Amino acid sequence: MNDYLYADIDTASQDEIKAFDIASLGQGFYKNPYPVFHALRRYSPVYRMPSGAWFLTRYADVDTVYHDTEMFSSDKTVDFKKTMGRTSLYEHHTTSLVFNDPPKHTRVRKRLAPAFTPRALRALEGRVKEVVAVLLDEVAEKGSFDLLHDYAMKLPIELIGDMLGVPIEDRSKLSPWAIAILGGLEADLTRYQRDEAAKAVDDFKEYLRWLICHRQKTPLSGNTGEILSKLIGPDADGGSLSEEELLHNCIFLLNAGHETTANAVTNGIDMLLRYPDQMLRLRADQSLITSAVEEVFRFESSVQLNNRKLTTDGEIGGIAMKKGDYLWLCIGAANRDPEVFPNPDRPDIGRAENRHLAFGSGIHACSGMSLARMEARIALLAFIERFGTIERNGVARHHPRARFRGFVNYPLRASQ
DSSP states (O other): OOGGGGTTSOOOOTGGGTTOOTTSOOHHHHHOOHHHHHHHHHHOSEEEOTTSOEEEOOHHHHHHHHHOTTTEEOOOTTHHHHHHOSSHHHHHHTTSGGGOOTTHHHHHHHHHGGGGSHHHHHHHHHHHHHHHHHHHHHHHHHSEEEHIIIIITHHHHHHHHHHHTOOGGGGGGHHHHHHHHHHTTOTTOOHHHHHHHHHHHHHHHHHHHHHHHHHHHSOOOSOOOOOHHHHSSOOTTSOOOOHHHHHHHHHHHHHHHHHHHHHHHHHHHHHHHHOHHHHHHHHHOGGGHHHHHHHHHHHTOSBOEEEEEESSOEEETTEEEOTTOEEEEEHHHHTTOTTTSSSTTSOOTTOSSOOOOTTOOGGGSOTTHHHHHHHHHHHHHHHHHHOSEEEEOSOOEEOSOSSBOOEEEOEEEEEO
């Protein structure tokens, strides 16, 4: 163990992590989970929780699991039933792209791929800039506003709304649905939260059925970036998504695009405010925006946790495991592993070779990561260009979720 790597890292003690359980966390963890992650990686990098599931915090271990899809399955049909029951929430999270293995994963991912080609992204870039410009005008007029709700969250909603062809007047429904459905993935899910998330799935499915019917009768004209029409019916090879696959992967597009971008933009401004030297550095050299966005994704990964299950007996980091064992892959810990990232608890917007795992890795690497990067790059740079003075205007509260890293609110005051 290289203890010297931890000399400048604030870690929890060895005793404090003995009772660590992802299903039972305190408020302090949500505000700052990284001392716990560092302690786990230092003293017990392959840690067995009270449930019997394993919690992995080393970069090398997490990356290895991502790349071995034969030994480590993404299928959640057994495990999600324990917390979600036979609800529509369970139906969604066991049908959407992210929680499936090949060949189903390969077939569905191929169908979604045209939405994220370089050509498609170039077509969307102008729309991103247009939405950002409108949002900046709105918050500038207010002076005091909520960074998350008035700016960061509205951008992905408009983009996903465009991609699904959702009428402007209906887009206010999308964010509450996404928040409820993604909340259904938490390890400490309550029955009330489960039922609310299931209702959100039902409501969204009902809306999508109407939208698909409407789109078939009234096709959109021109290059709007809308992809729903392309997902309906057979592809060039004659293959089609079932109705269930179509509905749930449209929901997946909303959830994935909403969470990653909204959190990245809010986390990014928060990081720059907490480390003003990095804000000054970016203001002085805007060419750093690309590496700055990568550092935001590393430093405060929007998605902190993922899961896999062993399909056979095996071992990780010298620890023997059994077929059927459940794994928690801690992206937030891997992205602050001092073996890979020097001085990991200090942001460096010029960090070279930033091989973070914020978008996963291997065949399950996020399909929309190029879009998320583009949105974050444009939204962050435009924000600091527009406002010379940016300061908190109250208490910003982190969301009490372990799987996703973001805020409930973020009051700001900004002026030119």
